[in-house]
Amino acid sequence: MRRFVITVVAALAVVVAVSGAVLAGTGGGSSVTRARLERSLPTEFARLYADQAGLLGHRGVTPASLQARAMCDKGGAVEPDVGPGSNWICLVSWTDPNVPMPPEGYGKFEVDVHSNGCFTAGGPSKLVGFQTITDRRGREVTNPVYEFDGCFDPNGDNTPTGNEFPSVLNVTTTALLPDAERKVSLQLSCGTGSAGCQGTVSAAAGDTPLGTVPFDVSEELTTSLHFPTPVPQRAQSVTFTVTTTVGVGPTSPVTLPVPPARP
Known part of the structure; x- marks a missing residue:
């Protein structure tokens, strides 16, 4: 009976040690x-x-x-x-x-x-x-x-500070590659912040509007927006205007070159 009790206690000690290691590894x-x-x-x-x-x-x-x-x-x-x-x-x-x-x-x-x-x-x-x-x-x-x-003091004040800052939205596309129908896409990234990034992006090739597309991106993630209207054959660039309702976006429009159309 004594040997059984010792065995059970030893097993419990192993479980506690393993659990502690798991908690330490995950921050718990x-x-x-x-x-x-x-x-x-x-x-x-x-x-x-x-x-x-x-x-x-x-x-x-x-x-x-x-x-x-x-x-x-x-x-x-x-x-x-x-x-x-x-x-x-x-x-x-x-x-x-x-x-x-x-x-x-x-x-x-x-x-x-x-x-x-x-x-x-x-x-x-x-x-x-x-x-x-x-x-x-x-x-x-x-x-x-x-x-x-x-x-910092490991036993110091741990009540939430309430500090929050907006995420920054960036356009990460550097060159446009129109598809077979000459439609373009734009990649966005949303940085660290309190509520992600939301809003719309409007695109235009000269006087030709290519559409307005909404976005909703969680912090530290990326997304691609696809615009519905084809880029005109002779267009040399597309200008994107970002409007954010949540987060902070570019303060001025972003213009990207379009490769010449194939004959």
């Missing part, structure tokens, strides 16, 4: 959460950004004045926002009169989060600068916010 029960990352990353970023402003001689920039906020996502819409990994994306907004923000109002940071609550983040060079910068004395120095490390 992890201290790495979206809320903790959304609180810690902008705090560390703002501190280092203020250091950068001092190097550049930009006065009046403090961690508090930047009002930095973050919205973080792990693996897109198909994965829970919990657990360590190199597939975290954080959208960060801040206020600096020296650096105008893009229409969407934020920069995209790629973040590698470790199981110990520490992370490495890299930001967009068009907003934070390159790996080295020229300081106010003309010296080449390391840019503190090009890539930076930080940590």
